[in-house]
Amino acid sequence: MGSVEDDVTKVIYKFYDALEDLLRSRGTASMVEIWHHTEYATTSHPFGSWARGWTEVKVNWDEGAAVFDSYDGHANRSDRIGGIYDLKVVVLGDAAYGTGIYRSKLYMSDRELNLSLNCTNILHRIDGVWKIVHHHADQAQPDWQEAIGRMVGAGHS
Amino acid sequence: MPNAPHSAANVGSDAGGFRVLGGGDGNLRIAAWGYWPAEVISAFLASATSAAQSLAPAGVFVFDTKDLKPQGAEGQEALRVLFRALARLPFAKGLIIRGNAMTCMQLTRLLRECEVDRRIEFADTQAFGS
Numbered sequence: 001m002g003s004v005e006d007d008v009t010k011v012i013y014k015f016y017d018a019l020e021d022l023l024r025s026r027g028t029a030s031m032v033e034i035w036h037h038t039e040y041a042t043t044s045h046p047f048g049s050w051a052r053g054w055t056e057v058k059v060n061w062d063e064g065a066a067v068f069d070s071y072d073g074h075a076n077r078s079d080r081i082g083g084i085y086d087l088k089v090v091v092l093g094d095a096a097y098g099t100g101i102y103r104s105k106l107y108m109s110d111r112e113l114n115l116s117l118n119c120t121n122i123l124h125r126i127d128g129v130w131k132i133v134h135h136h137a138d139q140a141q142p143d144w145q146e147a148i149g150r151m152v153g154a155g156h157s
Numbered sequence: 158m159p160n161a162p163h164s165a166a167n168v169g170s171d172a173g174g175f176r177v178l179g180g181g182d183g184n185l186r187i188a189a190w191g192y193w194p195a196e197v198i199s200a201f202l203a204s205a206t207s208a209a210q211s212l213a214p215a216g217v218f219v220f221d222t223k224d225l226k227p228q229g230a231e232g233q234e235a236l237r238v239l240f241r242a243l244a245r246l247p248f249a250k251g252l253i254i255r256g257n258a259m260t261c262m263q264l265t266r267l268l269r270e271c272e273v274d275r276r277i278e279f280a281d282t283q284a285f286g287s
Contacts, residue, residue: 048259049226056192056226063227063263145258152265153274 183213
């Protein structure tokens with residue numbers, strides 16, 4: 001039986017597995033599952049502003065999935081698009097947070113697109129179950145956002 | 158009265174709503190903000206699409222979305238109804254004033270789906286001068 005820190009760490013890694021599912025057009029079910037669906041849920045992504053409350057949070061993940069429906073750079077590749085590195089977890093009773101660096105690589109038609117962002121995830125334990133209630137990623141650099149915007153406009157990567 | 162001026166009254170609340178300004182001069186400006194609840198979506202469907210009919214062939218359509226959040230399925234469908242109506246209408250220029258990057262990507266996708274993306278371009282608030 002692992003420590004509470006181990007439990008929290010596993011949830012955060014599952015969150016990034018859910019993000020990988022979303023980016024690879026495998027749906028949002030795993031992302032929906034990893035969150036507590038509360039009014040105090042909040043999220044902010046590498047592009048866009050704050051979403052506050054589960055309804056807005058869910059819409060933001062749905063839109064993220066719609067954005068990456070246009071991406072096909074990993075169609076014939078087995079490597080991950082991204083993952084969390086240097087993850088540090090702190091547990092304070094029924095609340096916990098993790099800080100780390102999310103790194104990703106997208107294969108666009110004209111170049112590789114790399115991302116490296118500081119991220120924070122806050123978890124809440126409700127009825128013994130740890131889930132995410134807050135996600136914050138730094139804003140991506142402007143050229144990354146512009147490339148993603150062009151992909152959405154064109155409908156392909 | 159499809160060509161009558163439309164009111165500039167806000168619909169909704171600070172959390173989510175819209176305002177239509179248009180009519181007499183053949184131009185149409187819609188400002189939208191926040192996340193729309195069901196009653197705002199219904200009102201938008203009723204008023205924005207009918208206001209679009211007031212656009213003249215030489216008119217300019219401006220959609221101010223600098224404070225608009227990404228919308229859920231029903232809100233997106235209301236936006237599609239407006240964009241499909243615009244796709245059938247002649248107008249000189251279409252501008253979307255952008256804000257939230259995620260909203261911008263959602264609108265980009267909806268414009269493409271409604272085949273009006275080549276007629277409506279994005280502009281920054283500063284560039285538009287408002």
